[in-house]
Amino acid sequence: TFSGHFVMVTDEPAEYIDLSVLDLLGDDGGSGSEAEQDPGKRHSQQHHPQKHYFVSKETKKFLQGRLATTFIPTVYTLVFIVSVPLNLVATVMFVHRIRPKKPAVIYMLNLACADLLFGLLLPFKIAYHYHGNNWIFGSFMCRVVTAAFYWNMYCSVLLVMCIGVDCFLAVVHPMKSLTWRSPRTASAVCAAMWLLSLGGVVPILTSGQTLRLSDLGITTCHDVQDVETLHSYYLYFFPIYSSVFFFIPLIFTVVCYVRVIQALAAANVENRSKKSRAIVMTVVVLLVFVVCFTPTNIILMVHYVHLAHASSDGSYRAYLLSMCVGSLSCCLDPVLYYYGSSQCQKQVAALLRCTRLARGESGSETRSTRTSGSTISSRSCKMESVHTNMGAQYNRLET
Structure with missing residues (x-):
């Protein structure tokens, strides 16, 4: 994967950092910053460092x-x-x-x-x-x-x-x-x-x-x-x-x-x-x-x-x-x-032939004839399926 490099980052307010720098420089005659005079306030302003990942x-x-x-x-x-x-x-x-x-x-x-x-x-x-x-x-x-x-x-x-x-x-x-x-x-x-x-x-x-x-x-x-x-x-x-x-x-x-x-x-x-x-x-x-x-x-x-x-x-x-x-x-x-x-x-071909046969008979015959035609069609589909399965078995035996 891509490599991520992390650095530790703190979200401290800018004014707090500035006061610390001034204090280190001895500004205000060594009287110290407001944060130093109030330790509780300084503690409340500190933030825990967090990992921030960066990539190339x-x-x-x-x-x-x-x-x-x-x-x-x-x-x-x-x-x-x-x-x-x-x-x-x-x-x-x-x-x-x-x-x-x-x-x-x-x-x-x-x-x-x-x-x-x-x-x-x-x-x-x-x-x-x-x-x-x-x-x-x-x-x-x-x-x-x-x-x-x-x-x-x-x-x-x-x-x-x-x-x-x-x-x-x-x-x-x-x-x-x-x-x-x-x-x-x-x-x-x-x-x-x-x-x-x-x-x-x-x-x-x-x-x-x-x-x-x-x-x-x-x-x-x-x-x-x-x-x-x-x-x-x-x-x-x-x-x-x-x-x-x-x-x-x-x-x-x-x-x-x-x-x-x-x-x-x-x-x-x-x-x-x-x-x-x-x-x-x-x-x-x-x-x-x-x-x-x-x-x-x-x-x-x-x-x-x-x-x-x-x-x-x-x-x-x-x-x-x-x-x-x-x-x-x-x-x-x-x-x-x-x-x-x-x-x-072979299955797809058999399905298509059965569908075409059913459509042709349903469109050319009467309702009663359609009933017998559908029976013939279903039998034809079954016979086609049988031949397909037999052919598949024969092919498997050959291989």
């Missing part, structure tokens, strides 16, 4: 500039508008439409939930940046929102890793992994990922995240920390946190997807287009994961390496911008994992 000129320029107050919240607004409906619909579809609940479905359902919760937190960030990086929701909410922000982001990383491992087991070791890849195991693994990522943000949840900058007239949330706290606490916390919750999952994810791509490329499949589509989808999923999350975590590590030797406000500006790129994964995940699947496309 570059930090002030960034906190008040358009990049932080316009560009970043605008990106978050677009992500919120797109990601929340997409992930909400995907969550409903995973719960009510996808049958049976295989391990891959359970992992993708949890990923959609994590992305949905991440998107629902964005309005707090949007309001914070649009108000000139001034937090107006209180210190407790700042801790909750900051912790939940990291919680959902890194829970998504862990769930993407789980999807990669599950895909690796299904493609590379399909027979050996039959006993491991069960819905119960997948549910337990997802619960463990949620709890693990929650445990990682407990230090953020229990430490102060707001800091008042009197010269700017704003209260920052997590973006500015006391320089002593940065060197004694966060200098060690965030590098360890990023290593455990990103770089280790990154290694597992890359290795699993590379092995999947190799297995798909070496497989002898009659349907070449389906094979090519599977390879392309796997490569795209891996690229989205790497592009969205790797820059953020590399910059975070570089930031704290620089902070160990000197001030590193410039790298934190780059980190805030990379966070915007990382938030795009909330929009891309549902498109890749659900809306890009063949099963979803």
Whole structure:
């Protein structure tokens, strides 16, 4: 974060200070000041010193500039508008439409939930940046929102890793992994990922995240920390946190997807287009994961390496911008994992055909005929659904 330096400031009246100076100079023939003659009055005029935090000129320029107050919240607004409906619909579809609940479905359902919760937190960030990086929701909410922000982001990383491992087991070791890849195991693994990522943000949840900058007239949330706290606490916390919750999952994810791509490329499949589509989808999923999350975590590590030797406000500006790129994964995940699947496309096509059939029959027949037509339409929809499910099962058996 940006480093805040504090100085001790007293709010003493100017006339009291002037009298003290005159007294030290021996003015009025050593008779002393009015405050000295009345110790009780002098005691009442004294004020307790307070901490006032100050930041560098570059930090002030960034906190008040358009990049932080316009560009970043605008990106978050677009992500919120797109990601929340997409992930909400995907969550409903995973719960009510996808049958049976295989391990891959359970992992993708949890990923959609994590992305949905991440998107629902964005309005707090949007309001914070649009108000000139001034937090107006209180210190407790700042801790909750900051912790939940990291919680959902890194829970998504862990769930993407789980999807990669599950895909690796299904493609590379399909027979050996039959006993491991069960819905119960997948549910337990997802619960463990949620709890693990929650445990990682407990230090953020229990430490102060707001800091008042009197010269700017704003209260920052997590973006500015006391320089002593940065060197004694966060200098060690965030590098360890990023290593455990990103770089280790990154290694597992890359290795699993590379092995999947190799297995798909070496497989002898009659349907070449389906094979090519599977390879392309796997490569795209891996690229989205790497592009969205790797820059953020590399910059975070570089930031704290620089902070160990000197001030590193410039790298934190780059980190805030990379966070915007990382938030795009909330929009891309549902498109890749659900809306890009063949099963979803068949369901949408079946729904559209049923709707068109119902409209055509209702507009061309009489009321009695409409009744029979609606029955035929509903039967057609059911038959279409059956064929879709059978096709989906066949596709799964093929893979």
